[in-house]
Amino acid sequence: MLRLMLDEIQEGISSLDMECSPQDIDLEFDGVIFIGKVFIKPSIFRQASKIYIKSIISTNIEMECSRCLEPVSVKLNAISEVQYFPLPKLAKDRIDDIGIGYYSEEYIDISDEVRESLILEIPMTVLCSEDCKGLCPHCGKNLNYGKCNCSEPDYLEESPVILRLLELKRKLEV
């Protein structure tokens, strides 16, 4: 949990440095390993019960290269901006919108905002390098470490020209 205690937030502008572990805020995503801590720098602007918080968030992740499947480190940076209000007594007075949040206790919990902002920044795919050669489709060898011993690719074996040549060769051998 990432809590900002209301009685510790002064009127006007203030800022903080916070950190937590990925588990603290249930940070999980398929195919992504979260490494080390999550760093959060909230800038706060308070006007009585209205509290605006802009957080600069960063953490490190590891993902598989989409061609060769080797682990690749990626730094994630995110920003979350939320205007918090006391939770209204009547449900109809609540506005469920992006950038609007409510607090009902003596603190504001920014865990959800931090988690969601980071998840939005996870790239769909990563490459270990722009010219990653990937894996051989036949033997699975990582071609960045050198060529494999697979002979001709399939497309040559299936080519009509090659098939005709192979047939000719067979006839000549008879």
Ligand SMILES: [Zn+2]
């Ligand atoms: Zn790669």
Ligand SMILES: [Zn+2]
């Ligand atoms: Zn191969």
